[in-house]
Amino acid sequence: MTHLLSDSLLAGLRERAADYDRDNAFFAEDLADLQAVGYLRAMVPTALGGAGLTLRETAHEQARLSAHAPATALAVNMHHVWVAVARYLHDRGDTSLDWLLSEVVSGEVFGFGYSEPGNDLVLLGSRTEARPDGSGGYSFHGRKIFTSNSPAWTRLGVLGLESSGGKDGEPRLVHAFVTREGGGFEILDDWDTIGMRASQSRSTVLDGAHAPADRVVRLLPPGPSLDPYVLGIFTSFEVLLASVYAGIADRALELAVEAAERRTSMKTGKTYAQDTDVRRRIADMALAQDSVWLQIDGITRDLDASASDPTLDRGAGWFRATAGLKVRVTEAAREVVDQAVRVSGGSTYFNRSELGRLYRDVLAGIFHPSSDDAAHATVAQSLLGPLE
Incomplete structure (x- = not known):
């Protein structure tokens, strides 16, 4: 797995995240740092001047970024979506968006x-x-x-x-x-x-x-379309969005473990890491995240490989697969963050709390397409056909 984002760079982004949130300010310094390491051209093929990351690799990098600075990751995600669409077409022999890849390399956002x-x-x-x-x-x-x-x-x-x-x-x-x-x-x-x-x-x-x-x-024409451009937008948007919320949940799990090991019960004199209820909550969170990453890896692996292996191309089935992924991951992330708050206690209710900020950030997953209702409609149509 290729990493473009160093631990030291990510640590700097985490330090600024609380200030951006408090001041309702744009992540200008973060963006400059990400541009400097070539992150905005991560998915551009190496032959065209980029880092050549696959969709799967980019999803993992986006999750790492989100675990440190969720709002920065979400905004950068919308740039990555377009690069992913151009890459999707390029890998399938359609050069209609190669100009976009060139402009990304030249510094356009x-x-x-x-x-x-x-x-x-x-x-x-x-x-x-x-x-x-x-x-x-x-x-x-x-x-x-x-x-x-x-x-x-x-x-x-x-x-x-x-x-x-x-x-x-x-x-x-x-x-x-x-x-x-x-x-x-x-x-x-x-x-x-x-x-x-x-x-x-x-x-x-x-x-x-x-x-x-x-x-x-x-x-x-208006309405459903299997045009590769539309497929590229839909699949790239859903997968990369899911990765942002998976990263939030990854960080929430880390913070819950830290809190359980740090907090001590007056009742038992032991840390909450020895409390069976807390242990079960944390285990539930980890089990959910294990499932999330299996799903992200499976779908992105097939999307990447389907460019050269037509047997992996699901056609219209990609709408069901990626809409479902987005909903499952964002809903799981909300539950993981909620459980982390319960483990960590009342300090998370203060604005200074990182976990409290994650609690607010993770709610945004509800509003991105595909919505829960839309995803259910997509799945129902794949099984039952369109409504008459």
């Missing part, structure tokens, strides 16, 4: 501008209007939410709906990239949340942000 208020279709539809410019490009008009890396992205992947386009005049979903220097947007200073504060995932109002023809990467 990518943001993910797909989420919208009230849009439970996510990749299948959009409330944002995509207006054609007559030359193959589009301008975008609408509101995006949870746009991580808001202070730092230089390229933003966006999704909009062209209400009537193409030869048949049918609506089309427009997947494209806009630039920060191109303007046509406003980033709102509205990120004041209970957790994941350093990610600064602010709302972005698009009002004419323009993507030229060479940055329009897909024109697809």
